[in-house]
Structure formats: C-alpha cells, structure tokens
Amino acid sequence: MIASLVRGVGEVTIRRSQPVIHMAVILGQTLRALAGLSLFNAVVLRTTIRQMDSIALKALPMVCVSALVLGSITVHYLLASLTSLGAYDRIGEYLIASLVHEIGPVTCAIILMFRSGTATITEVAHMKLEGELDTLHMLDIPLKDYVYLPRVFSFALAGLSLTLVFILVSMLGGYFTMGYFQDITFDNYLDQILYALEPDSLVILLVKPLCMALAVAVLSIQRGMSVLTSYADIPSRLTQGLMYTVTLIIVVEVVFIIFS
Amino acid sequence: MDFSYWLNIEENLLLTATQPGRIQQLIDLSHQSNFHIGIISNDYPLLSHLTLAENVALSSMYHQNLTLTQVRKRIQDAVEALDMASIMDSPPARVTRKETLKAFLLRCVANNNSVVVANRPPHSETEDLLAWLERLPRRMRLWVTCLDKHAPAYMDFTLKKIAIGDARRQGVA
Numbered sequence: 001m002i003a004s005l006v007r008g009v010g011e012v013t014i015r016r017s018q019p020v021i022h023m024a025v026i027l028g029q030t031l032r033a034l035a036g037l038s039l040f041n042a043v044v045l046r047t048t049i050r051q052m053d054s055i056a057l058k059a060l061p062m063v064c065v066s067a068l069v070l071g072s073i074t075v076h077y078l079l080a081s082l083t084s085l086g087a088y089d090r091i092g093e094y095l096i097a098s099l100v101h102e103i104g105p106v107t108c109a110i111i112l113m114f115r116s117g118t119a120t121i122t123e124v125a126h127m128k129l130e131g132e133l134d135t136l137h138m139l140d141i142p143l144k145d146y147v148y149l150p151r152v153f154s155f156a157l158a159g160l161s162l163t164l165v166f167i168l169v170s171m172l173g174g175y176f177t178m179g180y181f182q183d184i185t186f187d188n189y190l191d192q193i194l195y196a197l198e199p200d201s202l203v204i205l206l207v208k209p210l211c212m213a214l215a216v217a218v219l220s221i222q223r224g225m226s227v228l229t230s231y232a233d234i235p236s237r238l239t240q241g242l243m244y245t246v247t248l249i250i251v252v253e254v255v256f257i258i259f260s
Numbered sequence: 261m262d263f264s265y266w267l268n269i270e271e272n273l274l275l276t277a278t279q280p281g282r283i284q285q286l287i288d289l290s291h292q293s294n295f296h297i298g299i300i301s302n303d304y305p306l307l308s309h310l311t312l313a314e315n316v317a318l319s320s321m322y323h324q325n326l327t328l329t330q331v332r333k334r335i336q337d338a339v340e341a342l343d344m345a346s347i348m349d350s351p352p353a354r355v356t357r358k359e360t361l362k363a364f365l366l367r368c369v370a371n372n373n374s375v376v377v378a379n380r381p382p383h384s385e386t387e388d389l390l391a392w393l394e395r396l397p398r399r400m401r402l403w404v405t406c407l408d409k410h411a412p413a414y415m416d417f418t419l420k421k422i423a424i425g426d427a428r429r430q431g432v433a
Binding site: 126131137 | 291303304306307309321322325327371
C-alpha cells in the first residue's frame with residue numbers, strides 16, 4: 001500500500017519535473033553556445049537574424065498599437081485622478097510604477113507568447129516530426145547552435161527592445177492621445193517622469209522583460225521538442241505551452257514583487 | 261562493418277543486409293566518418309524553411325564558416341552539371357522529387373563527401389543517381405544499401421555486391 005503510494009508519487013514527480021529539467025538543459029546549452037561565441041558562426045548568425053526579423057521586427061506594429069491603447073488609458077486616468085487630487089508630484093512615480101514596472105513587460109511578454117511563442121512551438125514540432133532535427137544531427141550541426149541559441153537570443157533581445165518601445169510609445173503617445181486634455185504641460189509631464197526614474201526602475205526595465213522573454217522562449221522550444229509522433233500532438237502542446245507560459249510570467253511577476 | 265575496406269574499393273557498391281537494423285547501423289556509423297560519407301535518404305530531408313541553396317550550403321557554412329556566396333561559387337560546376345542553377349533559390353516544397361534528389365547529391369558535393377550512401381532507393385532513383393554522378397566534375401562513389409531479398413532488383417546496375425557484416429569480405433560482381 002505504502003510502497004505503491006510512494007511509487008505513484010515518485011512517478012508523478014518525475015513526469016512533472018521532466019519538462020522543467022528539459023527547459024533547464026535548453027537554457028544551459030544556449031548559454032554554453034553563447035559563451036562559445038557560436039553567434040559569430042555564419043549559419044547561426046543568419047538564423048538569428050531571420051528569427052529576430054520574425055520575432056522582434058514583425059511584432060513591432062502590434063506592440064505599438066497595444067502601447068498606444070494601453071498608454072492612452074493609463075495616462076488619461078492617472079493624470080485625471082492625480083491632477084484632481086492635486087498630487088502633481090506623484091505623476092511620474094505612478095506612471096513609472098504602472099507602465100515601466102508592470103504593464104510594459106507583461107504586455108510584451110504576452111504578445112511574444114501569443115505571436116512568436118506559438119510559431120516557435122509549431123516550427124520546432126514540425127522540424128522534429130519531419131526529421132529535420134535528424135538532418136542537423138547528420139550534418140553534425142548541434143541543436144544548441146541552430147535551434148536553441150538563435151531563438152532564445154532573439155526572444156531575449158525582442159523582449160528588451162519591444163518593452164522599451166512599448167514604454168516610449170505608451171508614455172509619449174498616451175500623453176498626445178488623451179493626456180493633453182489634463183491640466184499639465186508636456187514639459188512638466190516629461191520632467192515628472194525623468195525625476196521619478198531611479199536606478200531600481202532601470203534594473204527592472206532591463207531584467208524583468210529579459211526573464212519573461214527567456215521563459216517564453218525556452219518553454220516554447222521545450223513544448224515543440226516534446227511532440228512525440230504526429231501532427232495531432234501539436235494543438236495540445238500549443239495549449240499546454242500557452243498555459244505554462246502564462247504561469248511562468250505570473251511566477252516572474254511575483255518574484256519581482258517580492259524582491260523589489 | 262569494415263568501412264576502411266569498403267572505402268578502398270573504387271567501384272560503386274551494393275551493400276546488402278538481412279535485417280533493416282544492420283543498414284541503420286551503417287547509416288549511423290556514416291555520421292562519424294568525418295564527412296567522407298554523405299547520405300541520401302528521406303530520413304534526412306531538406307530543411308523546409310531554407311532554400312535549396314541554403315540547404316546544400318548549410319554544413320559548409322557552419323563547419324567552415326563560409327558565406328552562402330562562397331559555397332555557391334565552390335559548387336557552381338556541379339550545380340550547372342545537374343541543371344539546378346535556375347531553382348537553387350526555391351524552397352524544397354516547390355521542387356520535384358528528382359530535383360530534391362539532386363539537392364541531396366549537391367549537399368554531398370558541398371560537404372566534399374567521397375562516397376554517397378543511398379538508403380534503399382527505388383530502382384528508378386538508383387538509375388538517376390548513377391547518371392548524375394557521372395556528370396559531376398568530381399568523382400564520387402555510390403553505395404546503395406538494400407535488404408538481401410531486394411538485391412535482385414539492382415542487378416542490372418554495375419554495382420559490386422557486398423553483404424554487410426560479411427567477415428569473409430566476399431564480393432560478387
């Protein structure tokens with residue numbers, strides 16, 4: 001009775017922890033490839049540029065539109081509330097806290113997840129099912145160089161740059177769309193934001209999007225690689241991938257709330 | 261498996277085995293041949309997101325850090341010999357089976373393989389491969405693998421028959 005219970009718990013633990021271990025392996029191998037300067041290899045560089053185009057550049061319009069919509073609403077309500085309360089000196093602080101710390105990184109991670117994460121899961125699963133990963137093995141091209149590094153690196157760079165673009169567009173676009181109705185000049189608005197920027201905010205601006213983008217990238221590759229035998233597996237892996245990514249984004253968010 | 265013995269044979273070979281596992285073992289060992297041996301098999305397809313040229317050049321670009329242009333220049337003669345120049349920028353999904361086979365062969369040319377292993381090819385493809393190998397500027401040998409029971413189908417080609425795992429090294433012309 002006890003033996004079967006222990007065996008059952010053990011089996012579930014091993015089964016559940018396998019994806020996490022696989023993700024750690026993918027991340028570790030990516031870092032090894034990065035440290036080994038594989039990025040300067042002609043094939044790896046070419047693949048990375050191609051991935052950056054599809055992950056970062058093509059997501060730019062969606063990020064700008066989202067930033068404009070969310071920025072307009074956030075800036076409008078924050079300015080309306082704070083100016084009506086006479087709390088002019090808190091405007092920058094609240095804008096930084098909402099747009100830089102929370103809305104920007106989370107929105108960009110969600111856009112990356114839905115747009116590029118799903119594409120990566122499908123692409124990697126297709127490569128596995130079609131035997132293209134075997135071709136790479138036959139040509140002696142390691143997966144860490146051709147599959148992992150270009151995608152993880154592009155996601156990381158996309159996470160950082162898209163979040164930066166999101167914050168700029170939401171803050172500036174937000175003011176020019178609806179913010180100028182409020183009782184505050186543009187100069188004053190900018191001064192408030194620059195005055196409220198602290199080193200902590202810059203660290204969060206760099207590290208949080210990076211962590212979230214890495215989580216999306218590694219999980220997407222892992223889910224794609226976990227497809228077993230048929231294309232029928234892909235939709236379930238996609239759904240699982242999205243659920244796990246949302247969970248990971250929440251975990252990163254909670255970690256930052258606890259430690260900041 | 262006596263690779264060194266087979267590599268010293270100048271003729272094209274028909275490598276037969278009683279079980280598919282033996283052929284797979286040969287294919288697996290070919291991976292470790294330091295690019296002496298290239299493989300033509302549907303188990304190792306072209307990458308669908310690359311063009312034929314990129315597929316052909318991939319290994320050279322990675323291992324020798326060459327640009328695509330450099331590799332294309334190096335294999336230009338072979339590309340022209342196989343009448344592939346006009347479709348090298350097409351994706352694999354848009355080419356015929358024969359053109360895909362030619363791309364497999366060009367991949368071996370780009371990798372400087374001295375031997376090409378065709379894994380259980382149909383009769384017509386074996387005929388095509390032998391003809392195309394004749395047209396290439398650099399000599400490459402063909403090793404055709406098949407099961408014993410399918411060997412008679414290849415008897416009309418000039419292939420030296422060797423049984424995989426045959427310790428007596430008996431060749432039957």
